[in-house]
Amino acid sequence: MPKSVKIFLLLALILQLVWHSFQEPVVAKAKDLAPPLSTRTYVMSSLGEPIAAAKFLNLWLQAFDNQPGASISFHQLNYPRLTQWLDTILELDPEGHYPMLVAARVYGSINDPEKQRIMTDYVFYKFNENPNKYWRWLAHVIITAKHELKDNELALKYAHALAEKATGKNVPYWARDMKIIVLEDMGEVEAAKILVGALIESNEITDPYELNFLTHKIAVLEKKMSQKRQSVEK
Amino acid sequence: MFPQILTIARFTIIESLRNRLLLLSFLVIGISFGLVEFIGDLAITEHRITQVAILAAFLRMSAVVITTLFVVSSTVRELHDKTLEMILAMPIRRGNYYLGKLIGYLCLGALVAIIFAALLLLYANPEQVVIWTISLFFELVLVVALSLVMLFTFNQVPSALAAVFIIYGASRIVTSIFLMAKYPIIAHTTIAQQFMDGFIELLTWLLPDLHRFTQTAWLTYNTAEWSVLLPLLGQTVIYLVFLSFIALFDFYRKNF
Numbered sequence: 001m002p003k004s005v006k007i008f009l010l011l012a013l014i015l016q017l018v019w020h021s022f023q024e025p026v027v028a029k030a031k032d033l034a035p036p037l038s039t040r041t042y043v044m045s046s047l048g049e050p051i052a053a054a055k056f057l058n059l060w061l062q063a064f065d066n067q068p069g070a071s072i073s074f075h076q077l078n079y080p081r082l083t084q085w086l087d088t089i090l091e092l093d094p095e096g097h098y099p100m101l102v103a104a105r106v107y108g109s110i111n112d113p114e115k116q117r118i119m120t121d122y123v124f125y126k127f128n129e130n131p132n133k134y135w136r137w138l139a140h141v142i143i144t145a146k147h148e149l150k151d152n153e154l155a156l157k158y159a160h161a162l163a164e165k166a167t168g169k170n171v172p173y174w175a176r177d178m179k180i181i182v183l184e185d186m187g188e189v190e191a192a193k194i195l196v197g198a199l200i201e202s203n204e205i206t207d208p209y210e211l212n213f214l215t216h217k218i219a220v221l222e223k224k225m226s227q228k229r230q231s232v233e234k
Numbered sequence: 235m236f237p238q239i240l241t242i243a244r245f246t247i248i249e250s251l252r253n254r255l256l257l258l259s260f261l262v263i264g265i266s267f268g269l270v271e272f273i274g275d276l277a278i279t280e281h282r283i284t285q286v287a288i289l290a291a292f293l294r295m296s297a298v299v300i301t302t303l304f305v306v307s308s309t310v311r312e313l314h315d316k317t318l319e320m321i322l323a324m325p326i327r328r329g330n331y332y333l334g335k336l337i338g339y340l341c342l343g344a345l346v347a348i349i350f351a352a353l354l355l356l357y358a359n360p361e362q363v364v365i366w367t368i369s370l371f372f373e374l375v376l377v378v379a380l381s382l383v384m385l386f387t388f389n390q391v392p393s394a395l396a397a398v399f400i401i402y403g404a405s406r407i408v409t410s411i412f413l414m415a416k417y418p419i420i421a422h423t424t425i426a427q428q429f430m431d432g433f434i435e436l437l438t439w440l441l442p443d444l445h446r447f448t449q450t451a452w453l454t455y456n457t458a459e460w461s462v463l464l465p466l467l468g469q470t471v472i473y474l475v476f477l478s479f480i481a482l483f484d485f486y487r488k489n490f
Contacts, residue, residue: 052287054287055277055283055287059276097279101279209274210280
C-alpha cells in the first residue's frame with residue numbers, strides 16, 4: 001500500500017475531528033408541538049396505510065413529552081393544538097378510541113383546570129358527533145368535571161347529555177344514570193372505581209393494558225387521598 | 235413447452251433460495267416481532283390493534299421490497315453473466331423463458347407472503363390473516379411482473395429498482411392525490427392546473443388500484459369478507475397480462 005494512502009487517511013480523520021470541533025454544540029431543546037398536516041398527507045406519506053399512520057401518531061404524540069435530551073410536562077403542551085392532533089388521528093382511524101382515552105384520562109388529568117376544560121370540552125364535542133360511540137369517554141369526563149374541576153354544573157350537563165343522547169343498545173343502563181354519581185356525595189376514588197367496574201362488567205374494557213392503566217390511575221388517586229388525609233390528621 | 239417453463243421456474247426458485255431469501259425473510263420476521271412487542275408495551279389501550287396495524291404495514295412493505303430486490307438482482311445477474319444468451323441459444327422461445335421466470339418468482343412471492351403471514355397469526359384473527367395473505371400475494375404478483383418489465387427496459391439495477399418503487403408507490407397513493415386534486419381547498423382554473431388534474435386522472439386509469447389491496451383495517455377491525463378478493467383477483471389478472479405483454483414486447487425486440 002502506498003504511504004500516501006495512509007497519510008491521507010490519517011489527515012482525513014484529523015480533518016473530520018477538527019471540523020466537528022468547530023461546529024456549534026448540540027443542546028437539547030424541547031420543541032413545541034407543530035400543527036398537524038392534512039389527513040391526506042399522512043395517508044400518502046404512509047403509502048396508503050391510514051390506520052398504521054394513526055397508531056404510529058398515537059404513540060408519537062403520547063411520547064411527545066419525552067424528547068431527545070429534554071423533557072417537557074403535559075402542562076407545557078399547546079392544548080388547542082393537541083386537540084387538532086387528536087382530531088387528525090381520529091380522521092385517519094375513525095374506528096379507534098385511543099385519542100379519546102388520552103384526551104379523557106391522560107391530558108385531561110393534569111393539574112391545570114384551564115387545560116383540563118379544553119380536554120373535557122373536546123370529549124364532549126366528540127361525544128355530540130357520535131354519542132353511541134363515544135359515551136364512555138364522556139362518563140370519564142363527568143368524574144373529572146365533578147372531582148377535579150369541582151364544577152358540579154358542568155358534570156350535570158354532561159350527565160344529562162349522556163342520558164339523553166346515548167340511547168343506543170350498546171349503552172348500558174347505568175351509563176344513563178350517571179347523574180347519581182354526580183349528585184351523590186361520593187369521593188373521586190369511589191366514583192372512578194364504580195365507573196371502571198361497570199365498564200368491565202358491560203364488556204367495554206377488554207384491553208388488559210387499558211385496564212392496567214385505569215387501575216394504576218385509581219391507585220395513584222388513592223395514594224394521593226390517603227396522603228391528604230394523613231396531613232389533615234397531623 | 236411446459237417442461238421447459240417448469241425447468242426454468244424450478245431453477246429460478248432454487249437460485250433465489252440459495253441467495254438466502256428465506257434467511258432474509260426470517261430476519262425480517264425477527265425484527266418485526268421485536269418491534270411489535272416493543273410497540274405493544276408503549277400503547278395504553280388498543281394495544282393489540284396498534285401492534286397489528288404497525289406490523290401489517292411493516293410486513294407489507296418488507297414483502298414488496300424483498301421480492302423486488304430478489305427479482306431484479308437475480309434477473310440482472312443472468313443478463314450480465316450472459317446466462318440468458320446461453321439459454322436463448324437453445325431451442326427455447328422467449329415467451330417460455332419469461333413465463334418460467336414469472337412462475338418461479340410467483341412461487342417465491344407466495345412463500346414470502348406465507349412466511350410473513352405466519353407472524354400475523356399471533357396477533358390477528360386467522361380468517362382475516364388468510365384473506366390478507368392472499369391479497370398480499372396478488373400484490374406481489376404485480377410487483378414481480380412490474381420488476382421484470384422494468385429490468386427488461388432498463389437493464390440496470392438502480393434504475394429498475396427506482397422505477398419499480400416509484401410506480402408501486404404511485405399506485406398506492408394515486409387515489410389520494412386524485413381526491414386532493416379534485417376537491418382542492420382553493421379552486422384553480424389555470425391551464426397548468428387543469429393539465430395536472432387531467433394527468434393525475436389519467437394515472438388513476440393506468441395504474442392498478444393498489445390501495446384496495448391488503449388493507450390493514452381487515453386485520454385490525456375484522457372487516458374483510460372473502461368476496462373482497464374477487465375484484466382484487468380481477469385487477470391482478472388484468473394488470474398481470476398487461477405487464478407481461480409489455481415485458482414480452484420489450485424482450486422480443488431486444489438483440490442479444
